[in-house]
Amino acid sequence: xxxxxxxxxxxxxxxxxxxxxxxxxxxxxxxxxxxxxxxxxxxxxxxxxxxxxxxxxxxxxxxxxxxxxxxxxxxxxxxxxxxxxxxxxxxxxxxxxxxxxxxxxxxxxxxxxxxxxxxxxxxxxxxxxxxxxxxx
Amino acid sequence: xxxxxxxxxxxxxxxxxxxxxxxxxxxxxxxxxxxxxxxxxxxxxxxxxxxxxxxxxxxxxxxxxxxxxxxxxxxxxxxxxxxxxxxxxxxxxxxxxxxxxxxxxxxxxxxxxxxxxxxxxxxxxxxxxxxxxxxxxxxxxxxxxxxxxxxxxxxxxxxxxxxxxxxxxxxxxxxxxxxxxxxxxxxxxxxxxxxxxxxxxxxxxxxxxxxxxxxxxxxxxxxxxxxxxxxxxxxxxxxxxxxxxxxxxxxxxxxxxxxxxxxxxxxxxxxxxxxxxxxxxxxxxxxxxxxxxxxxxxxxxxxxxxxxxxxxxxxxxxxxxxxxxxxxxxxxxxxxxxxxxxxxxxxxxxxxxxxxxxxxx
Numbered sequence: 359x360x361x362x363x364x365x366x367x368x369x370x371x372x373x374x375x376x377x378x379x380x381x382x383x384x385x386x387x388x389x390x391x392x393x394x395x396x397x398x399x400x401x402x403x404x405x406x407x408x409x410x411x412x413x414x415x416x417x418x419x420x421x422x423x424x425x426x427x428x429x430x431x432x433x434x435x436x437x438x439x440x441x442x443x444x445x446x447x448x449x450x451x452x453x454x455x456x457x458x459x460x461x462x463x464x465x466x467x468x469x470x471x472x473x474x475x476x477x478x479x480x481x482x483x484x485x486x487x488x489x490x491x492x493x494x
Numbered sequence: 495x496x497x498x499x500x501x502x503x504x505x506x507x508x509x510x511x512x513x514x515x516x517x518x519x520x521x522x523x524x525x526x527x528x529x530x531x532x533x534x535x536x537x538x539x540x541x542x543x544x545x546x547x548x549x550x551x552x553x554x555x556x557x558x559x560x561x562x563x564x565x566x567x568x569x570x571x572x573x574x575x576x577x578x579x580x581x582x583x584x585x586x587x588x589x590x591x592x593x594x595x596x597x598x599x600x601x602x603x604x605x606x607x608x609x610x611x612x613x614x615x616x617x618x619x620x621x622x623x624x625x626x627x628x629x630x631x632x633x634x635x636x637x638x639x640x641x642x643x644x645x646x647x648x649x650x651x652x653x654x655x656x657x658x659x660x661x662x663x664x665x666x667x668x669x670x671x672x673x674x675x676x677x678x679x680x681x682x683x684x685x686x687x688x689x690x691x692x693x694x695x696x697x698x699x700x701x702x703x704x705x706x707x708x709x710x711x712x713x714x715x716x717x718x719x720x721x722x723x724x725x726x727x728x729x730x731x732x733x734x735x736x737x738x739x740x741x742x743x744x745x746x747x748x749x750x751x752x753x754x755x756x757x758x759x760x761x762x763x764x765x766x767x768x769x770x771x772x773x774x775x776x777x778x779x780x781x782x783x784x785x786x787x788x789x790x791x792x793x794x795x796x797x798x799x800x801x802x803x804x805x806x807x808x809x810x811x812x813x814x815x816x817x818x819x820x821x822x823x824x825x826x827x828x829x830x831x832x833x834x835x836x837x838x839x840x841x842x843x844x845x846x847x848x849x850x851x852x853x854x855x
Contacts (some may be wrong), residue, residue: 359791359824362817371806380698380802387686390724392716394594418537419546426548433552 413467420459424452496527496557496578497845498550504530504568506538507741509646510564510585514545516647520838533569553578563587563611568605570610574617579847582618584628585646586762586784587611592682596716600680610855611635614703620848622841624763627784642844642850646763647837653745653772662744670732671703671812674751674775676744676766677758679711679718681734686724687757687780687799693728694805700812708747710738742780748773753811756780757799762790768832771825776811776818776833778804790831793823 424445428437500519505511521528522723529551547569553559557578563570573580590604600644609850612635613843616826621641623629629641664670673692677683685707711718718735726732736743754770756779767788770777777793779785794817796807811818830836 359827360804360820362794362820362824364795367807367817368803371803371810375806377696380694380806382802384690384693384801385724385727387690387720387724390720390727393719417536429552430564442548468842 413463416466417463419465421456422452422459424449495525496529496551496553497521497560498529498531498553498557498720499560499562500528500531500547500550500573501562502532502565502569502570503534504532504536504539504544506536509648509763511536511539511645512649513583513585514562516649516834516838517841518543520841524842533567550576555579561614563614564607566606566608567609570607570614573614578700579619580614580617582614582621582632583644583760584611584621584623584632586624586628586631586760588680588682588760592680592760596681596720597713600713608635625784627787628762640848644840644844645832645837646765647834648765648832650772650834652741653748653769655745656742657745657749658740658742659746661743662749665704666750670704671700671751671752673703673705673753673755673756673808674708674747674770675706675755676708676747676769677756677764678709679707680722681712681714681717682760682803683756683758684780685721685757685797687801687804688720688755689724689728689730689733690801691755691757691804692733692807693730694801695808696730696732698805699800699809705730705733706736706747706751707734708736708739708744711735712738734783736809738778748775751775753778753808756785757804757810758782758785761785761788767793768829770833771829774822774826776821777825778807790828792821794821794826 425441425448428434428441499514500512501510504514518530519526531547532544533547534757535541535544535546546662553576555578558581559573559576559578560581560583561573562583562585564587566587587607588600588604590601592610593600593604611632615632615636615638618637618639620639621632621637622644623627623632623641624644624646626643629643632641640700673688673695674806675683675685675688678686688705688707692703696703707721722735725754736747748769750775751770752775754766754775756764756767756777758764758780759782761783764785767777767779767785775790779795780799781791781795781797789795794807796804798804811821
C-alpha cells in the first residue's frame with residue numbers, strides 16, 4: 359500500500375484556507391429546530407411500501423398454531439402425550455388469540471385506509487379554498 | 495451435530511442478513527446440520543432458507559447457536575433457555591443518545607440492546623466481532639470468553655448485477671462532481687456534516703457538484719426533516735435524498751460517484767466503505783469508531799468536522815489525479831482482505847479451534 363502524506367496535505371490545505379480567508383461561519387445544524395408538528399416514529403405516506411411489507415410480515419406471523427412439530431423417538435412421544443393432555447386448554451386460548459391478532463391487523467389496515475381517505479379529502483378542500491381565494 | 499444461527503429479525507439485503515445467509519451457505523457444505531431461525535422474517539426470504547424461531551429443533555449440549563447480536567430484543571434474555579453452546583456474533587449496537595431527539599423507538603431498542611449485550615456476557619462461550627472496535631465494546635461490557643475478530647461477509651457477486659441505466663444516464667454524462675454517501679438516514683451517521691462540507695465545497699471550489707444521500711429514512715423522519723430543512727436554509731440545490739431505493743439503483747449511484755464521503759461517528763464495521771472500494775470510488779472518511787480499521791490504511795481519513803477543511807480535502811482529492819489514483823489503488827489492495835474465501839476460511843478455523851478447545855476440556 360502506498361503511503362499518503364496526510365500531514366503534509368493537511369498543512370497545505372490549512373495554509374490555502376488561511377490565504378484565501380475562508381471561514382467556518384455558516385449556519386450550523388444545531389440552529390435548525392427539530393420539527394415538533396410530527397408524531398414520533400409516524401410512517402410517512404411515501405413509505406407505504408415499507409409499511410405494507412411490515413403489515414404483511416405481521417400478518418404472516420399473526421397465526422399461532424397451538425402445537426409445534428415434535429420429533430420422533432421417546433422424547434417426541436412424551437411431548438405428544440403432554441400435548442394431548444394440555445390440548446383442550448391451550449387450543450381454545452390460541453384460537454381466541456388468533457382471532458384477536460387477525461382483528462388487530464385488520465384494524466391497523468382500516469386506520470391506514472382512513473388516513474389516506476382523509477388526506478384526499480384535505481387535498482380537495484385545500485383546492486376548493488384556493489379556488490375560492492382566487493375568485494375573491 | 496447442529497450449528498444453527500439465531501437472530502431476532504432477518505431483513506433482505508441488509509448487512510446482518512447477508513452475513514447470516516453467507517454463513518448458512520458455508521455451514522451447509524460442512525459436516526454440520528445447520529439452519530437459520532428468526533422471530534421476524536422478511537417476506538422476500540424463502541421459508542426454506544429461514545424458519546421461525548418456534549421451529550428450532552431439539553438441541554443437544556454439544557450443539558451450537560450462533561447468535562447475531564445487533565439490537566434490543568427479548569431474545570437477548572431468552573437465549574439462555576437453549577441447552578447448548580452459544581457463540582455471539584456481535585455486529586454492534588449504536589449508542590442510544592444519538593436517537594434521543596428523533597426516535598423513542600430507536601432509543602429504546604439501542605438502550606435495551608446494550609443491556610442485553612451485558613446480560614449475554616455470562617452466557618457467551620465464545621464471540622466473533624465484526625471489528626476490533628466491536629471486540630473492545632464486548633470487553634468493556636464484561637465479556638470474559640475468547641473473542642476473535644471476523645469481518646462481515648459481503649456478497650460481492652451481487653455487485654456484478656446490472657446497475658440502473660436511468661440513473662447512470664441522468665447523472666454521468668456531464669462535468670459535475672458526484673459525491674456519494676450510502677447508509678440509513680440516522681443521527682449517528684451525521685449526514686449534516688456531509689451537507690455542511692458539501693455546502694462549503696460548492697461555495698468555494700466547485701458549483702458543479704451534486705451530493706447523493708442514499709438510504710432509507712424509515713423511522714428517522716424527524717432527523718430526515720431536519721436535514722431537509724438544513725439543506726433548504728443553506729440554499730443548496732444539488733442535494734438529493736433518495737430514500738429507500740432498489741438494489742440496481744444503489745449500484746448505479748456507486749457507478750456515477752466520483753467520491754464517497756462518510757462523516758459517521760459510530761460504525762461497528764461500515765459495509766458501504768467496502769462497497770465504495772469495490773466500485774473504485776475514492777473515500778474520504780471521518781476517523782471514528784471502526785472506520786479507520788475497515789479502511790485499513792486506504793482511503794483518506796480526516797480527524798476534523800470543520801466543513802471548510804473537509805471541503806478543501808474534497809477539492810484536493812477531486813483535482814489531484816495522483817492522490818486520487820493512490821487512494822483508489824490502496825482501496826483495491828484493502829478490498830482483497832475482505833475476499834469471502836479468506837473470511838470463510840478464518841471462520842471455519844475459529845469454529846474448529848472453539849470446538850477443539852471445548853473437546854479438550
